[in-house]
Amino acid sequence: MFTIQDYVVPGTLEEAYRILTAKRNNTILGGCGFLRLGSQRIGTAIDLTNLNLNFIEEYDQVIEIGAMTTFRDLETSPLLKGYFNGLLPQAVKHIVGVQLRNIVTVGGTVYSRYGFSDLITALLSLEAEVELFKTGRVSLENFLENASEKDILVKVIIPKTAKKAVFNSMRNSQSDYAIVNVAVSKEGDRWLLVAGARPHRAKIARKASLFLANSSLSSEDIEHAANLAISELTFGSNMRASQKYRETVCKVLLKRAIGEVLACK
Amino acid sequence: MQIKVTINEKMMELEAPYDEFLMDTLRRYGFLSVKKGCNTGSCGLCTVWLDGKPVLSCSVLSVRVNGRNITTIEGVQKEAREFADFLVKEGADQCGFCSPGFIMTVLAMKRELSNPTEEDIIHYLTGNLCRCTGYQGQLRAIKKYLGVV
Ligand SMILES: Cc1cc2nc3c(=O)[nH]c(=O)nc-3n(C[C@H](O)[C@H](O)[C@H](O)COP(=O)(O)OP(=O)(O)OC[C@H]3O[C@@H](n4cnc5c(N)ncnc54)[C@H](O)[C@@H]3O)c2cc1C
Ligand code: FES
Ligand code: FES
Numbered sequence: 001m002f003t004i005q006d007y008v009v010p011g012t013l014e015e016a017y018r019i020l021t022a023k024r025n026n027t028i029l030g031g032c033g034f035l036r037l038g039s040q041r042i043g044t045a046i047d048l049t050n051l052n053l054n055f056i057e058e059y060d061q062v063i064e065i066g067a068m069t070t071f072r073d074l075e076t077s078p079l080l081k082g083y084f085n086g087l088l089p090q091a092v093k094h095i096v097g098v099q100l101r102n103i104v105t106v107g108g109t110v111y112s113r114y115g116f117s118d119l120i121t122a123l124l125s126l127e128a129e130v131e132l133f134k135t136g137r138v139s140l141e142n143f144l145e146n147a148s149e150k151d152i153l154v155k156v157i158i159p160k161t162a163k164k165a166v167f168n169s170m171r172n173s174q175s176d177y178a179i180v181n182v183a184v185s186k187e188g189d190r191w192l193l194v195a196g197a198r199p200h201r202a203k204i205a206r207k208a209s210l211f212l213a214n215s216s217l218s219s220e221d222i223e224h225a226a227n228l229a230i231s232e233l234t235f236g237s238n239m240r241a242s243q244k245y246r247e248t249v250c251k252v253l254l255k256r257a258i259g260e261v262l263a264c265k
Numbered sequence: 266m267q268i269k270v271t272i273n274e275k276m277m278e279l280e281a282p283y284d285e286f287l288m289d290t291l292r293r294y295g296f297l298s299v300k301k302g303c304n305t306g307s308c309g310l311c312t313v314w315l316d317g318k319p320v321l322s323c324s325v326l327s328v329r330v331n332g333r334n335i336t337t338i339e340g341v342q343k344e345a346r347e348f349a350d351f352l353v354k355e356g357a358d359q360c361g362f363c364s365p366g367f368i369m370t371v372l373a374m375k376r377e378l379s380n381p382t383e384e385d386i387i388h389y390l391t392g393n394l395c396r397c398t399g400y401q402g403q404l405r406a407i408k409k410y411l412g413v414v
Contacts, residue, residue, distance in 0.1 A: 029326070045326075093388070096307065096391075099309060100392060
């Protein structure tokens with residue numbers, strides 16, 4: 001059973017971090033969407049509500065999204081609808097329903113590096129960075145690949161590029177988890193092909209992305225890039241789909257997404 | 266922990282353990298319209314409004330609503346009844362267990378979206394499960410209620 005012994009609402013990140021690291025079972029609360037499904041016995045639950053981490057801000061070079069920002073905030077943000085062809089709103093809009101999206105947070109999701117995550121796949125294609133309280137700023141790609149010590153995710157930082165981008169996913173039924181999701185971005189000649197929910201964590205298909213950048217983007221080239229992506233990434237089976245099925249679907253989603261990016265204004 | 270909450274425009278002081286979720290607290294204090302359909306964040310039956318926004322009360326810790334505003338269907342009875350009439354006329358109410366959560370989501374949608382298309386309506390209401398019906402009656406009722414037929 002999920003239990004909480006003590007509950008605090010710290011006034012500073014320093015204090016939150018000190019409490020977090022004081023005891024092994026002290027835990028940060030995101031939206032609790034996932035926490036509550038587990039059987040964690042939490043010592044002190046740390047609520048970040050008073051740290052003003054619910055924001056989507058635009059600066060000269062970057063867009064910053066605070067850890068406590070909800071998925072519904074991402075989905076309805078006029079700013080995010082206007083960038084990258086609305087990639088981020090697109091990526092979260094199929095997650096369960098409005099009422100869940102009004103609760104679950106960017107911080108809880110990105111920090112947890114869920115394999116099934118739709119948001120992480122999209123953020124990777126934008127070359128986002130994460131800011132952690134103790135570790136500091138690291139690329140999301142790096143964060144996903146390297147285990148780290150207990151920390152607090154403060155915000156996600158997205159470079160304000162002219163990327164055109166598309167997110168696609170396949171679900172067995174609406175509001176279920178994706179059996180595979182992809183995001184494709186393009187800035188000038190630079191392409192990034194990303195696939196997640198394989199069911200492993202999202203990853204950039206580097207070889208395929210590079211091949212596409214140096215190709216003439218003919219339909220054979222796109223086919224080849226999708227094939228390269230499938231062979232360089234690993235896929236697995238679980239109750240939702242088999243490895244083979246995921247590979248087949250992923251290839252189609254990637255090809256479609258590349259086509260859609262090419263058609264983007 | 267003791268929390269002060271405004272529920273349906275009435276200030277209340279509630280007692281809730283740190284690990285209790287809002288749905289259970291509300292039901293303990295007699296708000297029995299709030300239903301528990303799944304307890305895993307997947308069905309929408311436990312929907313209430315938190316500061317005017319629809320949320321799953323099974324997934325919100327009660328201690329976190331300290332100082333905030335909750336609305337349950339008891340707080341919007343007149344509007345709920347109006348919409349329920351449309352549901353009845355379309356034969357979209359069967360066992361009715363899903364109705365309170367569903368109606369709270371529809372009324373929230375009415376406040377948030379202007380002139381929604383069928384696609385907008387379906388998108389907003391995805392995640393509200395009903396195991397008796399096929400959703401078509403509800404969709405007809407909503408369109409008539411919102412006047413977007
Ligand atoms: C029924 C259901 C269906 C879902 N379907 C999908 C789906 O289809 N696609 C998808 O992408 N996602 C899906 N999700 C996951 C959801 O989008 C969130 O990723 C998930 O709920 C975690 O976010 P949270 O805010 O609820 O975090 P919590 O559950 O509160 O926390 C998760 C973990 O992160 C830690 N944490 C929280 N915030 C921070 C922080 N700032 N710094 C450090 N650690 C932190 C917590 O201690 C905890 O260990 C689903 C969730 C549910 C409940
Ligand atoms: S009981 Fe809350 S979503 Fe089902
Ligand atoms: S009418 Fe029975 S669950 Fe919806």
